[in-house]
Amino acid sequence: MTHAREHDAAANNELIAFRLGSQEFCLDIMSVRDIRGWTPTTPLPHACEYVKGVINLRGAVLPVVDLAARLGFAPVEPSARHVIIITQVGNQTIGLLVDAVSDILTVSSGSIQATPDVASELARAFMKGVIAMEGRMLSLIALDSVLTQNQAGQGLPN
Amino acid sequence: MDTMAAIKQTFFQECEEQLAELEEGLLAIEREEGDLETINAVFRAVHSIKGGAGAFGLDDLVRFAHTFETTLDGMRSGKLEITPQIVKLMLRSADILSDLVRISRDGGEMDAGRVAQMTDELARTGGAGPVAPAAAAPQPPAFEPLAAGEAEPQVDEFGFAPVQISFDTLIADDEAAGIRQAVHIRFTPKPELYAKANDALRLLRELGRLGEMEVSCDASAVPLLGELDPEGAYLTWDITLTGDLDEKAVREVFEFVEFDCDLSIDTAVAGPVMDESDAAQTVQAILAQVAAEEAAGQERHAAPQAEAPAPVRAAPPAAQAASAAPQQAANSQAPQPGATIRVDLDRVDRLIDLVGELVINQSMLAQRVMEAGIARLSDVAVGLDDLEHLTREIQDSVMAIRAQPVRPIFQRMSRVVREVADMTGKSVRLVTEGENCEVDKTVIERLADPLTHMIRNAIDHGLEKPEDRLAAGKPEQGVVRMVAAHRSGRVVIEVSDDGAGINRSRVRQIAVDRGIVAEDAQLSDAEIDDLIFAPGFSTAAAISDVSGRGVGMDVVRRSIQALGGRITITSRPGLGTTFTLSLPLTLAVLDGMVVNVAGQTLVVPLSAIVETLQPKAQDVHGLGEKARVIGIRGAFIPLIDVGCVLGYRDEEADPLASVAMMVETENQSQCALLVDGIVGQQQVVIKSLETNYGHVFGVAGATILGDGRVAVILDVDAIVAGSRAEAARMDANRKRSAA
Numbered sequence: 010m011t012h013a014r015e016h017d018a019a020a021n022n023e024l025i026a027f028r029l030g031s032q033e034f035c036l037d038i039m040s041v042r043d044i045r046g047w048t049p050t051t052p053l054p055h056a057c058e059y060v061k062g063v064i065n066l067r068g069a070v071l072p073v074v075d076l077a078a079r080l081g082f083a084p085v086e087p088s089a090r091h092v093i094i095i096t097q098v099g100n101q102t103i104g105l106l107v108d109a110v111s112d113i114l115t116v117s118s119g120s121i122q123a124t125p126d127v128a129s130e131l132a133r134a135f136m137k138g139v140i141a142m143e144g145r146m147l148s149l150i151a152l153d154s155v156l157t158q159n160q161a162g163q164g165l166p167n
Numbered sequence: 168m169d170t171m172a173a174i175k176q177t178f179f180q181e182c183e184e185q186l187a188e189l190e191e192g193l194l195a196i197e198r199e200e201g202d203l204e205t206i207n208a209v210f211r212a213v214h215s216i217k218g219g220a221g222a223f224g225l226d227d228l229v230r231f232a233h234t235f236e237t238t239l240d241g242m243r244s245g246k247l248e249i250t251p252q253i254v255k256l257m258l259r260s261a262d263i264l265s266d267l268v269r270i271s272r273d274g275g276e277m278d279a280g281r282v283a284q285m286t287d288e289l290a291r292t293g294g295a296g297p298v299a300p301a302a303a304a305p306q307p308p309a310f311e312p313l314a315a316g317e318a319e320p321q322v323d324e325f326g327f328a329p330v331q332i333s334f335d336t337l338i339a340d341d342e343a344a345g346i347r348q349a350v351h352i353r354f355t356p357k358p359e360l361y362a363k364a365n366d367a368l369r370l371l372r373e374l375g376r377l378g379e380m381e382v383s384c385d386a387s388a389v390p391l392l393g394e395l396d397p398e399g400a401y402l403t404w405d406i407t408l409t410g411d412l413d414e415k416a417v418r419e420v421f422e423f424v425e426f427d428c429d430l431s432i433d434t435a436v437a438g439p440v441m442d443e444s445d446a447a448q449t450v451q452a453i454l455a456q457v458a459a460e461e462a463a464g465q466e467r468h469a470a471p472q473a474e475a476p477a478p479v480r481a482a483p484p485a486a487q488a489a490s491a492a493p494q495q496a497a498n499s500q501a502p503q504p505g506a507t508i509r510v511d512l513d514r515v516d517r518l519i520d521l522v523g524e525l526v527i528n529q530s531m532l533a534q535r536v537m538e539a540g541i542a543r544l545s546d547v548a549v550g551l552d553d554l555e556h557l558t559r560e561i562q563d564s565v566m567a568i569r570a571q572p573v574r575p576i577f578q579r580m581s582r583v584v585r586e587v588a589d590m591t592g593k594s595v596r597l598v599t600e601g602e603n604c605e606v607d608k609t610v611i612e613r614l615a616d617p618l619t620h621m622i623r624n625a626i627d628h629g630l631e632k633p634e635d636r637l638a639a640g641k642p643e644q645g646v647v648r649m650v651a652a653h654r655s656g657r658v659v660i661e662v663s664d665d666g667a668g669i670n671r672s673r674v675r676q677i678a679v680d681r682g683i684v685a686e687d688a689q690l691s692d693a694e695i696d697d698l699i700f701a702p703g704f705s706t707a708a709a710i711s712d713v714s715g716r717g718v719g720m721d722v723v724r725r726s727i728q729a730l731g732g733r734i735t736i737t738s739r740p741g742l743g744t745t746f747t748l749s750l751p752l753t754l755a756v757l758d759g760m761v762v763n764v765a766g767q768t769l770v771v772p773l774s775a776i777v778e779t780l781q782p783k784a785q786d787v788h789g790l791g792e793k794a795r796v797i798g799i800r801g802a803f804i805p806l807i808d809v810g811c812v813l814g815y816r817d818e819e820a821d822p823l824a825s826v827a828m829m830v831e832t833e834n835q836s837q838c839a840l841l842v843d844g845i846v847g848q849q850q851v852v853i854k855s856l857e858t859n860y861g862h863v864f865g866v867a868g869a870t871i872l873g874d875g876r877v878a879v880i881l882d883v884d885a886i887v888a889g890s891r892a893e894a895a896r897m898d899a900n901r902k903r904s905a906a
């Protein structure tokens with residue numbers, strides 16, 4: 010059994026699936042540190058629209074990104090039902106505000122397809138690929154570009 | 168290889184300590200406060216560096232340390248008279264030694280000429296030279312006829328002197344040949360000694376080999392059998408060794424147990440032979456003691472005790488009593504060997520972070536419990552109160568780990584003083600006070616540059632030339648004082664000189680020339696003094712080698728402010744100038760004013776706030792299209808709405824319903840920040856926003872409040888600058904639309 014799992018892990022990816030509006034997305038589970046319910050954030054001055062503010066996670070101050078707004082959807086009005094997925098991106102820990110976490114999936118690398126060539130710049134910038142799963146389509150998020158240093162530093166009044 | 172690197176690192180850390188001790192000792196000698204023990208300490212410091220450097224093959228270091236040490240040895244043995252010139256030379260040698268250590272550690276090129284020159288100078292002192300090192304090492308123990316009657320047994324020239332031990336030898340003035348030395352040892356093992364598989368008996372046997380020994384055991388501390396801890400240690404031995412002794416050898420016996428016992432070693436001249444019956448009595452007493460200990464379950468054997476040489480010689484009680492006094496004096500002089508450990512700073516920081524979280528968590532918990540409607544006097548609430556006390560105490564203790572005395576930085580300054588005094592040809596004495604004042608390590612590290620600059624300024628600009636001083640009726644030697652003290656939760660460092668004070672008319676003229684103030688500005692004396700902190704102000708007419716390194720006092724002020732501190736200046740013509748630095752004890756915690764702005768809770772660093780006030784309708788005036796000012800005591804100060812600058816709201820708040828906080832910015836201008844209300848004053852733990860996000864305009868950092876929410880800490884300077892930039896942009900827009 011253990012052997013089988015190890016073998017699978019080599020070829021497979023464990024992903025965490027979540028919903029934003031009517032679309033489904035997923036993330037590599039290895040980058041997820043924690044999943045918690047929505048807590049009010051402290052807004053940052055002159056932050057981009059998709060940066061909801063900062064929260065306290067066990068003594069660390071980390072930003073919460075409204076993933077829907079980041080992907081170009083309508084910004085989320087967070088409620089107690091919303092979920093923050095705490096992820097590790099490089100050296101930074103950030104929270105992603107999503108509607109709900111739906112599933113944990115194991116997919117083989119081979120089943121991840123290239124992002125279809127659509128017009129939207131945003132879609133291409135933030136998707137690593139798409140996965141077909143039981144008739145649904147999940148987009149694999151490329152975390153690196155969600156909160157780049159450049160965007161984080163965008164704070165000067167202009 | 169890694170182990171070697173680690174050992175080497177430890178060596179360099181120890182070098183730092185030795186260098187500090189060296190400098191401290193030399194300075195004490197310079198102040199004529201040093202005694203023989205000070206010289207010994209200095210010698211040992213250099214000697215240890217030499218020894219360690221030899222082990223790592225740092226030849227340059229070894230060579231110089233050797234020459235230095237040889238000269239010091241001359242000083243120690245009294246062959247080299249201690250004159251101010253010699254002490255100065257020693258101090259300069261110490262500087263070179265410290266440079267050599269640094270270069271050995273960090274790499275780089277040492278100015279070989281400087282080293283060679285210093286080596287020459289040291290050799291020329293006549294005390295000893297590198298050419299004839301043997302001359303400095305007389306073989307028989309040298310007895311220095313000193314007033315204190317103390318001397319150290321000669322350490323072999325190339326041998327390792329025991330570093331941390333002070334020897335006190337009582338030498339009779341009539342240094343008769345063949346006199347026997349007696350060493351009195353009082354030895355009280357602690358339980359740890361036995362726990363580490365050492366045995367008092369073995370040590371006594373070792374001692375017995377060194378000479379004739381008389382041992383008596385003090386068993387007064389042995390409790391009744393019922394209260395006796397089988398693993399405890401209750402016995403004290405008084406040992407008198409007589410013979411041709413080497414204290415080093417005596418020390419070596421105790422080398423591995425010195426931290427696990429109370430030990431005092433005292434030397435005296437041997438007296439007449441002790442009565443044999445006394446000796447027999449003593450041995451009997453010992454045997455009885457040993458038997459008692461065995462009864463107590465200690466694994467010890469009485470038999471070898473009998474091997475102790477008998478008949479036993481000892482000094483008479485009178486000699487013992489006489490020697491007790493100097494021994495005590497020596498003990499009080501010797502630095503307390505407080506047990507210390509080296510800890511990686513990261514670990515301490517992690518601990519501080521965790522304790523910070525604990526404090527927050529604790530207060531959150533307390534809040535929840537209160538919200539749950541639990542009575543204040545219930546067990547839960549009382550328990551929580553205790554927890555709060557505990558967590559606060561833990562926090563204080565953890566913060567104290569990072570605290571370090573300012574001594575090392577003060578010592579570094581004495582070098583700066585020497586160098587600058589040499590360069591400017593002025594005679595300067597540095598007086599320091601309060602070196603034991605403790606401040607956060609980071610604060611200390613970041614104080615070095617500003618302090619160096621202030622000291623340079625004090626000597627270069629503050630102190631007059633020797634001839635001017637004499638003409639003014641002052642002593643030729645100028646005095647620069649550095650005083651550190653704790654004052655209401657902050658550390659205050661004063662740097663003052665007894666020079667001519669600030670030449671206000673000249674300062675004013677320069678400020679006018681450089682366009683810093685208007686020609687007709689009315690300035691008070693204090694305001695003129697403050698001008699030297701203005702950016703772009705430098706009083707040196709010609710850029711001198713010393714102060715003119717492109718760094719002005721404005722940089723000093725900025726770096727002090729970056730530490731959350733303030734710097735002020737007071738000057739009295741003809742009497743001198745004093746700079747006062749007021750610094751927070753730690754950088755991890757900030758004294759903040761918690762305020763409300765547009766529904767958000769913000770923290771304003773208390774150090775920036777001058778005063779707070781409630782604006783009155785008659786004081787607020789519009790100026791131009793949007794700007795507003797507030798009149799305070801006749802001056803008009805710009806009003807800045809924090810909420811607007813931070814983008815929390817678009818419409819400026821009604822000043823009459825707000826609170827104005829007067830703040831002072833880095834360039835000394837005052838502004839009034841408008842906030843909706845003040846919540847209170849609080850110490851907050853600073854958290855970085857940069858770690859997980861990035862720099863945010865107008866924000867210096869974040870903190871977590873008692874309710875677990877994050878609050879942003881304002882960067883006052885940025886907000887003031889930001890509001891100006893905005894005004895300038897609006898002006899530009901207007902011009903554009905007009906054109």
